[in-house]
Amino acid sequence: MFTALVLQNTPNFHAELAQLDESSLPEGDVTLAVAYSTLNYKDGLAITNKSPVVRQWPMVAGIDGAGTVIASSHPNWQVGDLVVHNGWGLGETRWGCLAEKARLKGDWLVRLPAAFTPRQAMAIGTAGYTAMLCVLALEDHGVRPDQGEILVTGATGGVGSVAIALLAKLGFNVVAATGKASEEAYLKALGARSIIDRASLSAPGKPFQKERWAGVVDAVGSHTLANALAQTRYGGVVAACGLAQGMDLPSSVMPFILRGVTLAGVDSVMAPLPKRQRAWARLAQDLDVSVLERMVQEVPLADCVAHAHALMAGQVRGRVVVKIPAIS
Incomplete structure (x- = not known):
């Protein structure tokens, strides 16, 4: 039993x-x-x-x-x-x-991985492994730290927290979007350089907005993802992996055809074994376990x-x- x-x-x-x-x-x-x-x-x-x-x-x-x-x-x-x-x-x-x-x-x-105990592996879990897949998607599409700010939505959640820690370790300027102003110290301890209110992204917005983000890790979907796309810089990449706000995408083709923005869908559930092995190897290399513990x-x-x-x-x-x- x-x-x-x-x-x-x-x-x-x-x-x-x-x-x-x-x-x-x-x-x-x-x-x-x-x-x-x-x-x-x-x-x-x-x-x-x-x-x-x-x-x-x-x-x-x-x-x-x-x-x-x-x-x-x-x-x-x-x-x-x-x-x-x-x-x-x-x-x-x-x-x-x-x-x-x-x-x-x-x-x-x-x-x-030898770098992790079973407890640490589950501190990462699917949320952290998904965050690594998002970071790899940005890298594979050529996003570099010198190209500008990276937005992470749902920042205090599992995907967001690990994504911030990974991106900061890799030298990116991370901006964390959250509705919890009280968590600013937590997010900055993970490596976020600045914080924005998620309300600035979660309401309906124009399909084409002022350029800001070189890349985005989005775990929220709906209007948040639509606004992130509308604010992504020319040639930028948005890695989408979640739908906490909703599964709809109230956007237009404008960011894709006028700025060459890439929307990279990230699936962790059925990802093939080589992709999983790559993600876990990079987690072992790039995730600071002392930050993970926070x-x-x-x-x-x-x-x-x-x-x-x-x-x-x-x-x-x-x-x-x-x-x-x-x-x-």
């Missing part, structure tokens, strides 16, 4: 810890003893049932996990290996990692539901790491 955070929809939706038998685990060629998981935005949506994230019931929540291989028939993984898992439909269509055990496909796993709150598995509700209410900054009980 093992403990897991289980989501049920009969007779009504509820999320609670339950004891499950190992025989109920899904098919897979690697079994993981999960040491740490995390709460991402998608986890919050699923655990609070605020969006139809879950597509099969019952569901064990948790899109991320880090821990030790305890059984494997996959040629790349041996018992005792330390691994990281992000995405691939966990917590949506397949049981996830907010549990003491998870059964996964070996082709989905990334070897835990954005981390650790909670026990038993407190996940309460923290998921806080996350959805905008009461959480940075990253929530979930300590999983050791298998008895």
Whole structure:
């Protein structure tokens, strides 16, 4: 038996810890003893049932996990290996990692970088790994620190916090957009040079505005993304990875055809293994773990539901790491 955070929809939706038998685990060629998981935005949506994230019931929540291989028939993984898992439909269509055990496909796993402990890997989680993919998108499209300011929206969230730390370490002039003026010291400690009120971006704006940003990391979508595009400089790049404000894009083609702006979509869920390995290798190289620790709150598995509700209410900054009980 093992403990897991289980989501049920009969007779009504509820999320609670339950004891499950190992025989109920899904098919897979690697079994993981999960040491740490995390709460991402998608986890919050699923655990609070605020969006139809879950597509099969019952569901064990948790899109991320880090821990030790305890059984494997996959040629790349041996018992005792330390691994990281992000995405691939966990917590949506397949049981996830907010549990003491998870059964996964070996082709989905990334070897835990030597630079990180399992806890640190989950302090990064899908949010931080997505932030790295956004930074790589900017770099791959030629954005350099000497070209001007980089805007990061949703700055106090998981993606935003890690993106700021990464971009600052790489020498970029980062401007953080937030609705939480009280978090200015936190954001500047991560590396942001200046702060703007998210209200200046979140309302409907003109489709073509004064040029400012050499690049943008946007986790918000909707009017915020539209305004960021309208303010991006000639040849600039906007990496879009989230929809916290909405999934619409009330914009026009003007930034693209008159300024040559690139809108780079960033997907972390189904990203191929080489892209994941590249992102984790760069995180190990470019993310300062002392800065990472400033954005981390650790909670026990038993407190996940309460923290998921806080996350959805905008009461959480940075990253929530979930300590999983050791298998008895």
